Amino acid sequence: MRGTPGVPPLDEQTLARLGAAIVSSIMQLSRAPRVLVGRDTRESGPWIxxxxxxxxxxxxxxVTDGGLMSTPAVAFLTKEGGFDAGVVVSASHNPFQDNGIKIFTRDGRKADREFEVRLTELTAGDTRTLPVSEVATLEPRGLLEQYLAHxxxxxxxxxxxxxxxxxIDCANGANSGIxxxxxxxxxxxxxVIHDSPDGRNINLHCGSTHPEALAQVVVGERCDLxxxxxGDGDRVVFVDHDGAVVDGDAVLLIAARWLAASGRLAHDAVVATVMSNMGLExxxxxxxxxxxxxxxxxxxxAAExxxxxxxxxxxxxxxxxxxxHLPTGDGLATALLIVRALVESGRSLRDLAVDLRPSPQVLLNVRVSRRTPLGDLPAVRALVDAAEQRLADEGRVLVRYSGTEPLLRIMLEGPDSVVIQQMADGIAxxxxxxxxxPGG
Incomplete structure (x- = not known):
């Protein structure tokens, strides 16, 4: 759930009803459910x-109000602390004006679609006006220390x-104090840069979506990594010693080899999304x-x-x-793993990823006013089909709506960067x- 604070579904009564719905969904007869709540540094967080x-x-x-906590910290502590659910108030990499809610089950996993649908139904069916009153919560004594130690x-x-x-660039977010x-x-x-949150500077020209400032620090201070x-600490992007950005595909390759070398890569297989480059494969x-x-x-x-x-x-x-480590993403844990891989190998990040030769890839984001099914857009469908036929086994075409923003994402991958750029531009x-x- 994401949106603008104060506007449904992030308005006062819907949020209160959502809280009650969470309890109804995890209620056990033998005792009161235990819930951990954490948030990132957005100014709307305390109110939500x-x-x-x-x-x-x-x-x-x-309820234990953990205050400022990264998403992976809440996930880990929900599991290890014996909580029945964990709730994170965050909009991840979005700007401060947005906020949202993530829910974790007692095993530290993100709640599945079925659970979310049940919460939506319970919230929508609740017509009560819950009273405004002082809320008593338990102190989060030693919780972050448990996460850090682990x-x-x-x-x-x-x-x-x-x-x-x-x-490191903390994005003025939840990892600033962790x-x-x-x-x-x-x-x-x-x-360390961007570790001074003021409620409005989270992800502002910094963090994983803007690694340029970090690259300058790495080069200027002659850092190894x-x-x-x-903003919420569940993802990380790396910069090598020369200031070049290294994405998640390279990190997966390095992590896979590190785990395989220690006999810990189960079934000698890795999961990636449809967005990962053919070069990784x-x-x-x-x-x-x-x-x-x-x-x-x-x-x-995680499900796969x-x-x-x-x-x-x-x-x-x-x-x-x-x-x-954890059944959800953890930027800090990933960073520690990459540090270990560099130290144990004695090689640079660039050297460890040298075998990753990405195919040319184009990614365009087109702002849309509505989410018309692609099957109902014959002209778009025809262009996509033509691109797929031309690329055949040498490339890929992926056109999909963003799950969180009013965008249609267009990704083409193939051997010729000029050709795929032309095809992507035509589809867009x-x-x-x-x-x-027309201005998107």
Whole structure:
């Protein structure tokens, strides 16, 4: 659930009713449900949390308000702390004006679609006006320390060179008070930027969607590695020692090889989404590692991993899931894993990913006024079909609506960058004509 605070579904009564619906969905007769709530640094976060707490406590839950917490911290602590559900108030990489809600089940997994549908039905069917009153919550004593201790174990037994330099960009988000603590505890020579949230600067020209500033720091301070987190801390994008951005495909390749070398890559296979480049598939195949694809979204990655019993999965955008750590993405854990891979190999990030030779890829985002099924847009469908026929086995065409924004995403991959750019531009122009957004 995402939107504008104060506007349905993020208005006062809907949020309170959602809190009550969460309790109804996890109610156990033997005791009051225990719920952990955390949030990122957006200025609307405390207000949204208060509305949720009204519904949660009115429904009979015992609530721990964790305050500022990354999404993976809430997921881990929900599982390890014996909570029946975890709730995160965040809109991830979106600007501060947006906010949203993520829900985790007692095993630390994102709630599935069925659970969300049930919550929607319960919320819609609740016509009560829940009272505005003081809400009592439990103190989150030692919770973040549990998460930090567990996550830092990724570097357990590793002798870190005294001269290893790391730069991190905390996106003025939830990791601002977490990631620097972890890396300093490990004794790294650390350079930190964008760790001073003011409620409005989360993701503002910084973090995983804007790694340019981090790249300058990495080069200027002669760092070995840079890591840029997103607002809620569940994804990370890396910068190598020369300031070049390295995406999630390269990270998956490095992580897969590291896990395989230690005998921990279950079934010698990895899960990635339809957005991952064909170059990743070729590089993994050369190492005898299979790649299974799923729809875009870390929820789908996690579900496919669970279905196949796999240890590793992720997205090109920077979500990486390592199953024996947590069944959801964790930017801090991924960064620690990459640091370990660099230190143990004695190689640079660029060297570790040198075998990844991406096919030319074009990605266009077209703003749309409505989500007309693509099958009902014959001119667009004809262009997509023509592109698929021309590329055949040498490329891919993916056209889909964004799950969180009014955008149609157009991705083409193939051997000739000029050809796929022309085809992508043609599809985009037709989408603008059909869906009435000529300026998109």
């Amino acid at each position: 949390v208060q509305q949720l707490l009204r519904g949660l406590t009115n429904g009979g839950a015992e 996550t830092c174990q990724i570097l357990e037994g590793v002798c870190l060179p005294a001269d290893f330099r790391l730069a 990631a620097p603590v972890a890396f300093r505890r490990l004794g790294l020579d650390l350079h 840079g890591a840029a987190f997103d 070729r590089a993994l195949w050369a190492d005898g590692i299979s790649l299974y694809r799923c729809p875009v979204g870390d929820r789908f990655v 991993m669970e279905k196949r019993g796999l240890a590793l999965g992720g997205e090109q955008s920077g979500h990486v899931i390592v199953a024996d 122009a037709q989408v603008r004509a059909d869906l009435g957004e």
